[in-house]
Amino acid sequence: MRKPHQITVDRALLLYLLRCAEPHGLLSDVKLQQLCFLCELQMFGKGFKGFHFEFFRFAYGAFSKDLDNDLASLRRKERVENFTPSEQAMNEVIPLLEKGIAEAETNEKTVELLKAVVATYGPQDSGTITTSVESVELSTPQDPDFKIPIRDIVFHTTLLVPSRIEVQSEFTLAPATLAKLNQAMGY
Numbered sequence: 001m002r003k004p005h006q007i008t009v010d011r012a013l014l015l016y017l018l019r020c021a022e023p024h025g026l027l028s029d030v031k032l033q034q035l036c037f038l039c040e041l042q043m044f045g046k047g048f049k050g051f052h053f054e055f056f057r058f059a060y061g062a063f064s065k066d067l068d069n070d071l072a073s074l075r076r077k078e079r080v081e082n083f084t085p086s087e088q089a090m091n092e093v094i095p096l097l098e099k100g101i102a103e104a105e106t107n108e109k110t111v112e113l114l115k116a117v118v119a120t121y122g123p124q125d126s127g128t129i130t131t132s133v134e135s136v137e138l139s140t141p142q143d144p145d146f147k148i149p150i151r152d153i154v155f156h157t158t159l160l161v162p163s164r165i166e167v168q169s170e171f172t173l174a175p176a177t178l179a180k181l182n183q184a185m186g187y
Contacts, residue, residue, distance in 0.1 A: 001163075002052045002066060005173075005178055006052040007052075007070070008173075008178050008181050008182055008185075008187075009050070009051075009052070009171055009172075009173065009178075010051055010052055010053065010066070010067075010070055011070050011073070011074060011185055012093060012096075012097045012100075012173075012181050012185070013050055013051060013097075013111075013114065013171070014036070014051075014067070014070055014071065014074065015074065015079065015080070015085050015089050015093050015094065015097070015185075016094065016097055016111070016114070017032075017035065017036065017039065017114055017118060018032075018080065018083055018084065018085050019085050019090070019094060020114065020115055020118040020122070021035065021083075021118050021122045022083075022084060022085075023122075024118070024122035024123045025123070027083035028083075028126050029068070029071075030060045030061065030126045030129075030130060031124075031125075031126045031129055032067075032071070032083065033055075033058075033060075033061065033062060033063050033064060033067060033068075034060075034061050034062060034121070034126075034129045034130055034132070034133045035117065035118060035121055035122065035129070036051060036053060036064065036067055037053075037055050037061070037062035037064070037133060037159075037160070038117045038121055038129075038132070038133065038136075039051060039113065039114050039117045039118075040053060040055070040160060040162070041136065041160070042113045042116070042117050043110055043113050043114075043167075044160075044162075044165050044167065046109070046113060047167050047168035047169065048106060048109060048110045048113065048167055048168070048169055048170070048171070049110075049162060049165070049167045049169070049170040049171065050110040050111075050113070050114065050170075050171040051067075051162070052066075052162045052163075053066045053067045053160075053162070054066060054158065054160060054161050054162065054163075055158075055159045055160040056156055056157060056158050056159055057150060057153045057154065057155050057156060057157045057158075057159055058155065058156075059155065060126070060130050061129075061130040061133040061134055061150070062133055062150065062159055062160070074089075074185065077185060077186035077187070078186070079093065079185055079186065088184075089184075089185070092184035093181060093184045093185055096177060096180050096181050096184055097181065099177070100173040100174070100177045100181075103173075103174070103177075104171075104172065106169035106170065106171060106172070107171050107172070107173075109169075110171045111171075133150060134149065134150045134151035135149055135150070135151065136149065136150050137149050137150075138150060138153070138159060
């Protein structure tokens, strides 16, 4: 279960990802889910934790209910319109987040990975990015040498549980920054 500070980080990074993805054209729920999943995998692969979304195998790749709920919440708070950060989010949330990013090397590296994933997969349509995700091979801690592509994993199987993954560093923000972000996001 995510902690309150992790939810704040997730929502702020989600807004940042939406801003980064905007130049690549139309975004959908499926494509957003796949982009966030790929971001999280890349971050974990490099020893960083940014997002804290749990994902399971779904008909269209990976799916996170937490991500879906965060997007809906940001829409209710009028920080996201469809898949575009609102003017208020762009003027208040993003600058606060960028300040927090600049305060820690881990934050900078985490966001670099996010930008790289969006640059690589953002131009793809939903079908292509889903195929990319379904080609990803996962293993279990019990048998790290045995790898299975996501497309061969049974639907509704848990794919990613961030709380169980050990990393070298985590994206963190000062308590004062977290409080300001919550306020800017309407929480």
